[in-house]
Amino acid sequence: MAQGVTAARDWVKVLAKYRQPDTARSLFELSVTIGPFVLFWALAWWAMGISYWLTLAISCVNAAFLLRLFTIQHDCGHGAFFESRTVSDWLGRVLGVLTLTPYDVWRRSHSIHHASAGNLGRRGIGDITTLTVAEYRALPVVRRVLYRLYRNPVVLFGIGPGYIFLLQNRVPLGLTGHMKYWISAMTTNAAILAALGLILYFGGWAPILLIFLPTSLLAATTGVWLFYVQHQFESTHWSEEQDWDLHTAALKGSSYYVLPPVLQWLSANIGIHHVHHLYSRIPFYRLPQVLRDHAELAGMNRMSIRESLRTVQLQLWDEQSGRLLSFAEARQV
Secondary structure: OOOHHHHHHHHHHHHHHHOOOOHHHHHHHHHHHHHHHHHHHHHHHHHOOOOHHHHHHHHHHHHHHHHHHHHHHHHHHOOOOOOOHHHHHHHHHHHHHHOOOOHHHHHHHHHHHHHHOOEOOOOOOOOOOOEEHHHHHHOOHHHHHHHHHHOOHHHHHHHHHHHHHHHHHHOOOOOOOOHHHHHHHHHHHHHHHHHHHHHHHHHOOHHHHHHHHHHHHHHHHHHHHHHHHHHOOOOOOOEOHHHOOHHHHHHHOOOEEOOOHHHHHHOOOOOEHHHHHHOOOOOHHHHHHHHHHOHHHHOOOEEOHHHHHHHHHOOEEEOOOOEEEOHHHHHOO
């Protein structure tokens, strides 16, 4: 059932019964995430009077809860967290201040990602830039070097997350022609600056440098890594516009990142990404039930943590073999 275009469409009908959010469960998930986040922030602030190293350690732990808040914001963007779209959107906007992400801008770019994932003719917004072997070979030397730098793990997971969340998110790149997205970006920026101003007034630079930045940057790095492994694996799916199908791309082009229970909880099941792309309206807390009910999906595109580490070596899509290759492997094609 899990093979082919027709089967991929059939999964949508099967998964529709899981889409209904449970308001009580959503409120519970929100409370057990934002509660510890606030508590750890306060604890880290208190620890500055004892040891800056202790403060830094608590901040790093708190990054996990910030990541989970981003995943809840992600569900809000898909209208999957509350029955009311309005409530979901306003919660998403508030969380966007904590995650340094203008909600309406992100929601639009992320919807483009869902509507075009795996489509070679519609790359550029909401995705990791990926070239085909032929496109890379056709580039002049300077642009080849720039692409290699971009795909280097130090840039992707070291420099990149800080750039995206601290700088790039401050303006609605790719959507600058729409006032709605400028308003989203600027109001989020204003709220972030107001919060930082209060922190600076009451605590000086220490809580910004030891709590705000480490928590934000570590959460951003982890989030970028998760997004990367969800689509950048050897047997992922890309096709030209004329051959592309939304449901097939969702089923074959998204991974199932198998994580230990505690990491799966902290990442709010976002690793069950193939199911999410097949039916994005399913609340994150219902995704494990989907796998329990449908063994076919539980066995597809599985990736362990150890296997995921190899994905950083894959940079080019080979249209002939239908695989993501390393630069070294591409030279042999």
